[in-house]
Amino acid sequence: MLLAAAFLVIQFTMPGWYARWWYPLNHASVIRQNAERNHIDPYLVAAVIYQESRFRESTTSAKGAVGLMQVMPATAGWIAGKTGEQAPSATGLKQADVNIRFGCWYLAYLINRYGGSEVLALAAYNGGADNVDKWVAAARASGRQFDSVVDIPYEETQDYVNNVQKVKAIYRRAYADQLGT
Secondary structure (H helix, E strand, C coil), X not given: CHHHHHHHHHHHHCCHHHHXXXXXXXXXXXXXXXXXXXXXXXXXXXXXXXXXXXXXXXXXXXXXXXXXXXXXXHHHHHHHHHHXXXXXXXXXXXXXXXXXXXXXXXXXXXXXXXXXXXXXXXXXXXXXHHHHHHHHHHHHHCCXXXXXXXXCCCXXXXXXXXXXXXXXXXXXXXXXXXXXX
């Protein structure tokens, strides 16, 4: 009984050592460098990577998104056009440093596009910017502010936004020594 209670306390409070067991972190220096370069929170980047790929570099989605941050090759080509970089091949996009560089740039772009709103940026990262633009416009047309619970019609996108925000807090607590700013 005492052991079960101790486990529940650990599960609920999730101290850093326990969180590290369940939430891996790889490529901390690449995450930190690219987050700093793009003026975004490194814990947010780590949480997006966790949610997208669980830190598995060779992951490819059914829709063709590639690598740690699940960047679509077409999006990488668009980013390359905006940044002046050469567009990576799908194989090149699987390399951690390339994928994190492009994924961080895109995440920062979305945060800026949505006036600093991580919620809207995450919704766009998962559900598409065109959809988010429609959802925000529909909320405004109804005379109210966008509310992620009410205005995101896709359960997958709602769950994505909520999970990334939860995991971001876990990474902040567990990896301050590696990602701290």
